[in-house]
Amino acid sequence: MPEERNPRTELSELGEFGLIGHLTSGIVPLNASTIYGNGDDAAVIDNGSKRTLVSTDLLVESVHFDLSYTPLKHLGYKTAAVNFSDIAAMNGTPRQLLIGLSVSNRFSVEALDELYEGLRMACDRYHVDLVGGDTTAGVAGLMISGTVIGDADPGDITYRHTARENDLICVSGDLGGAYMGLLLLEREKQVFKANPEMQPDLDGYDYILERQLKPEPRLDIVKLLKEVGVRPTAMIDISDGLASEILHICDRSKVGCVLYEEKIPIDPSTAIMSVEFSISPITAAMNGGEDYELLFTVAMSDYEALKDLHEITIIGHVVAESAGTNLVSKDGVQIPIVAQGWNHMNQIAD
């Protein structure tokens, strides 16, 4: 077996981002139409007047989702939403979606119909066309690959590597809810396993459950920013937690940052739930992931245009790289930001 020979470096030594960087290092574009390749939310392709944006994502059962508490319709919706979010993160508009399915015969046609109903709902809602895909047998469970194609005017595209010193750091919506929803679902699963007679008690938790099961791509924010005439200097979507994402922007842009704990938007129901789980709300917001909100930087001069927008919160600012990446806690202590996020590479087994 080729993978057994020496030297052997474990995938977990590099982690997901290290691995993709390693595998794609040194690639030089051959086609004039290739504007930007690896290392952002989407690849950017020139086609004359517009830019084409393309991104691909994989969702693997038992790694990214648990079908014991994820309805297939929601999974379909989330698959589409996660893909559209990658285009939102480039400040573009999603147009087409391709889906690849690898399914074991544990699934029926009706089960896949549910999945596709969710995919179609999300496509309808965001005016995206489901244009193709591939369906194949799988040896274990369900795997979904999504590829989204979008477009943007050349001047509108926002990368990760273009944040500048003194820019303001903004986030849409609120953070940590999706993670709290996940913890709640995991808890009810354990209760159910211990006593199958028990019915899950999910009343009153609608908001965090929706955040986990049915995230929305923030294409409304892309539109809103255009309306108020603000073009972010850098942008990323929050799939792995605020900490991980701000570090991506800082690392790529060769800048540092200061975030203020008291500014980070957290919904009351997220905060209440985090107390139940003995987790601090800020930990959920920084490291929870899957909120699919947009994290972006803007020029200081855009402050007036943004300060009263309900859906956008200014949470910090960009500093010199030498100043590091820090969170200022509510009691004024400066804490270095560390990415915990989801490192799937540590969970894998064969």
Next chain:
Amino acid sequence: MPEERNPRTELSELGEFGLIGHLTSGIVPLNASTIYGNGDDAAVIDNGSKRTLVSTDLLVESVHFDLSYTPLKHLGYKTAAVNFSDIAAMNGTPRQLLIGLSVSNRFSVEALDELYEGLRMACDRYHVDLVGGDTTAGVAGLMISGTVIGDADPGDITYRHTARENDLICVSGDLGGAYMGLLLLEREKQVFKANPEMQPDLDGYDYILERQLKPEPRLDIVKLLKEVGVRPTAMIDISDGLASEILHICDRSKVGCVLYEEKIPIDPSTAIMSVEFSISPITAAMNGGEDYELLFTVAMSDYEALKDLHEITIIGHVVAESAGTNLVSKDGVQIPIVAQGWNHMNQIAD
């Protein structure tokens, strides 16, 4: 579990093509740029002067490849080649490739380096840019999703549904070799399992092994057809065997066909090997699959332009739908064409 409720239709009842048709039926494009969606080798997107072509493919370990005899470098090359072939089948040029990997920790970084070396070799050879992807943990083995983006002039694109009565049916290269390579590799694997001391005896079988392990997309044919001024009326690449592919063209175009056994190009080494395996060479060509040659139809008036081209063989012609889809054997008997191909849906397990 949602998939356990009634009614339950097994995936194998629909098969791969039936399933994707079922799941995507009734989808109506919402975006003006969506020219063509599901049901061909690639989706077609308008972007002004050119058309963008996009196609996605999944390769699953134990379903599409066996790592006990597939070097990872070859697997990488083949993954890219298979994707590029989908763009060739639309009469276009591949430009960008995105790769998604789901890997278990059985694999090392060095193993994935091998895979990427193969991907990069194919990209270099066909001037395609590897622009991105996703790498994630997998619970079982290796799964690769490939998404290729290409382009073509609007007038050059060839679909499957546009063959016309009296057109000539042509094929590039020769057929059945990839399947013979597969049978040979499977045989040597069994020999090795029975007696691990035995070394595989693969000398003299280079051609069919290359056909299986390192197929080439026929982008040279796309170029050649342009040079001689021939635009196919319909085209598809041969991934599942000639029988399955000609039936796709006939079904979509609402026509019938007559193919001539004596015209179907088969390499001598394929023929010799098929005798060893007690399979008729025509069966290997019709149902073997994975040759990645191009099958296309052209107007009768293009006969002169094609008749002396070494790499293209005219194997039959298009007839009325009511005349059916038939193969005329060497002794003049007309046999209805039946697709056997690879129906992965019959192989799946959980």
